Amino acid sequence: xxxxxxxxxxxxxxxxxxxxxxxxxxxxxxxxxxxxxxxxxxxxxxxxxxxxxxxxxxxxxxxxxxxxxxxxxxxxxxxxxxxxxxxxxxxxxxxxxxxxxxxxxxxxxxxxxxxxxxxxxxxxxxxxxxxxxxxxxxxxxxxxxxxxxxxxxxxxxxxxxxxxxxxxxxxxxxxxxxxxxxxxxxxxxxxxxxxxxxxxxxxxxxxxxxxxxxxxxxxxxxxxxxxxxxxxxxxxxxxxxxxxxxxxxxxxxxxxxxxxxxxxxxxxxxxxxxxxxxxxxxxxxxxxxxxxxxxxxxxx
Amino acid sequence: xxxxxxxxxxxxxxxxxxxxxxxxxxxxxxxxxxxxxxxxxxxxxxxxxxxxxxxxxxxxxxxxxxxxxxxxxxxxxxxxxxxxxxxxxxxxxxxxxxxxxxxxxxxxxxxxxxxxxxxxxxxxxxxxxxxxxxxxxxxxxxxxxxxxxxxxxxxxxxxxxxxxxxxxxxxxxxxxxxxxxxxxxxxxxxxxxxxxxxxxxxxxxxxxxxxxxxxxxxxxxxxxxxxxxxxxxxxxxxxxxxxxxxxxxxxxxxxxxxxxxxxxxxxxxxxxxxxxxxxxxxxxxxxxxxxxxxxxxxxxxxxxxxxxxxxxxx
Numbered sequence: 345x346x347x348x349x350x351x352x353x354x355x356x357x358x359x360x361x362x363x364x365x366x367x368x369x370x371x372x373x374x375x376x377x378x379x380x381x382x383x384x385x386x387x388x389x390x391x392x393x394x395x396x397x398x399x400x401x402x403x404x405x406x407x408x409x410x411x412x413x414x415x416x417x418x419x420x421x422x423x424x425x426x427x428x429x430x431x432x433x434x435x436x437x438x439x440x441x442x443x444x445x446x447x448x449x450x451x452x453x454x455x456x457x458x459x460x461x462x463x464x465x466x467x468x469x470x471x472x473x474x475x476x477x478x479x480x481x482x483x484x485x486x487x488x489x490x491x492x493x494x495x496x497x498x499x500x501x502x503x504x505x506x507x508x509x510x511x512x513x514x515x516x517x518x519x520x521x522x523x524x525x526x527x528x529x530x531x532x533x534x535x536x537x538x539x540x541x542x543x544x545x546x547x548x549x550x551x552x553x554x555x556x557x558x559x560x561x562x563x564x565x566x567x568x569x570x571x572x573x574x575x576x577x578x579x580x581x582x583x584x585x586x587x588x589x590x591x592x593x594x595x596x597x598x599x600x601x602x603x604x605x606x607x608x609x610x611x612x613x614x615x616x617x618x619x620x621x622x623x624x625x626x627x628x629x630x631x632x633x634x635x636x637x638x639x640x641x642x643x644x
Numbered sequence: 645x646x647x648x649x650x651x652x653x654x655x656x657x658x659x660x661x662x663x664x665x666x667x668x669x670x671x672x673x674x675x676x677x678x679x680x681x682x683x684x685x686x687x688x689x690x691x692x693x694x695x696x697x698x699x700x701x702x703x704x705x706x707x708x709x710x711x712x713x714x715x716x717x718x719x720x721x722x723x724x725x726x727x728x729x730x731x732x733x734x735x736x737x738x739x740x741x742x743x744x745x746x747x748x749x750x751x752x753x754x755x756x757x758x759x760x761x762x763x764x765x766x767x768x769x770x771x772x773x774x775x776x777x778x779x780x781x782x783x784x785x786x787x788x789x790x791x792x793x794x795x796x797x798x799x800x801x802x803x804x805x806x807x808x809x810x811x812x813x814x815x816x817x818x819x820x821x822x823x824x825x826x827x828x829x830x831x832x833x834x835x836x837x838x839x840x841x842x843x844x845x846x847x848x849x850x851x852x853x854x855x856x857x858x859x860x861x862x863x864x865x866x867x868x869x870x871x872x873x874x875x876x877x878x879x880x881x882x883x884x885x886x887x888x889x890x891x892x893x894x895x896x897x898x899x900x901x902x903x904x905x906x907x908x909x910x911x912x913x914x915x916x917x918x919x920x921x922x923x924x925x926x927x928x929x930x931x932x933x934x935x936x937x938x939x940x941x942x943x944x945x946x947x948x949x950x951x952x953x954x955x956x957x958x
């Protein structure tokens with residue numbers, strides 16, 4: 345399967361400032377996280393794939409085409425920007441219908457698409473209210489909706505959870521994951537939040553200082569460790585003390601207990617201790633690495 | 645008897661496999677949305693007040709002239725005709741353009757909607773052209789509508805309509821050509837100003853100020869002085885007589901009045917003698933100069949408009 349996006353020795357310089365330097369990566373179907381701190385080159389990469397700027401050298405291809413040579417290739421791309429980009433006077437229905445037409449859909453189809461997408465993002469009831477009256481979370485949904493209204497092959501999301509409270513963030517990530525995994529629309533999620541990537545991405549590309557620092561399947565970075573996570577509903581301290589007494593190194597991690605560097609024999613010890621203490625076991629599973637431990641070091 | 649059974653389907657997200665019309669549809673959408681925006685279509689009643697008022701204001705002179713013609717008949721020869729019409733409505737048309745042009749451009753940049761346009765199959769040039777054409781067409785329809793009403797009035801109130809048409813048929817191609825040039829100028833200058841700010845009120849005030857101030861300055865610098873009648877009393881100067889306060893340079897100062905630029909071209913097309921001081925001063929220049937000024941201001945404004953949108957960074 346050819347890649348949806350392909351950067352080949354891609355460089356972009358702004359005068360003396362190097363935004364990207366000879367980076368190469370591919371984006372395939374599924375959800376890909378483009379991770380990196382501010383100034384890493386994420387936005388520059390997105391602009392290159394949208395054809396808004398030309399590379400200094402190398403190439404940025406979208407489904408085999410160079411978007412900075414022909415704007416037609418953008419017809420199958422969606423883009424959800426980080427900044428406020430919505431018309432405050434229009435209602436969501438009219439706005440989406442217009443955006444569908446600007447993406448090339450005839451008016452009758454645009455009307456149907458606008459209605460479908462507003463239902464999909466949960467704004468069906470609010471579609472005739474002016475967007476200026478929407479909450480931040482609703483505006484984020486309209487931004488996602490306008491990126492989906494023309495049924496793109498790939499959507500580029502720039503910090504989609506920016507400005508949302510924890511509940512709104514969960515809902516937005518869930519909506520993105522559902523759209524990607526259930527309906528097969530690929531996503532490139534640009535963010536500096538590792539938690540967002542861990543929640544929904546299949547693959548990750550880490551940019552640092554205009555270079556690709558790491559890339560690969562997310563599972564490759566979040567492999568299981570030899571630590572065991574123990575979650576009990578009660579008798580937590582009693583279990584911890586009993587395990588320590590039997591030679592298992594246990595540390596508390598929030599509401600969890602972590603049995604460090606556990607061997608196969610330790611599983612039996614843990615089982616026995618929990619049975620003897622009468623604690624109700626909720627979870628016993630190997631701990632996985634977190635992206636932050638890999639990219640920022642274990643101290644993070 | 646079969647049992648009636650109902651099923652509920654959750655359609656959810658639907659993939660789209662209908663037609664995709666690409667850049668051509670995108671351009672058309674920008675044009676159509678521009679027309680709707682100026683006319684306030686698809687928005688609340690408040691958005692329609694200003695375009696309706698300005699439309700009525702721009703059409704009113706034509707209807708008033710026709711009513712007077714129908715009452716006074718041939719006695720109404722003093723009324724302005726097709727050659728004068730664009731000058732008569734130019735103030736209200738400039739007001740219309742100054743207020744409505746910013747509606748087309750400023751909100752898209754203020755709300756950053758332009759960023760969503762420019763990531764679609766659309767170039768900045770497509771966007772600017774679509775917006776300009778939308779506004780140009782509305783201004784042109786407005787200009788033509790008044791002329792058509794006036795022409796119909798003149799024909800229908802004439803003692804012999806066929807004779808009138810035979811004698812004055814040239815007015816029709818003249819007002820069509822002059823209307824295009826008038827509308828192009830009236831549309832592009834306010835759009836160029838609106839491209840430089842995100843605040844509609846600032847753009848509108850600047851355009852109105854630009855036309856008023858340049859007209860006042862040109863008027864002041866070309867005002868005739870030292871003309872007297874045979875009894876020695878002050879009297880209006882005739883071309884070639886007396887002199888403006890700025891002397892021979894008056895004819896050049898006359899060119900700076902923005903409002904007069906398309907009117908001078910209109911006068912050439914209709915072969916009309918314009919009695920205003922600036923028009924009389926500018927009449928001393930070869931025809932190519934006012935035409936050149938018209939082209940310079942129109943194409944220059946178009947270039948500013950285009951250039952501004954090439955510099956927008958998403």
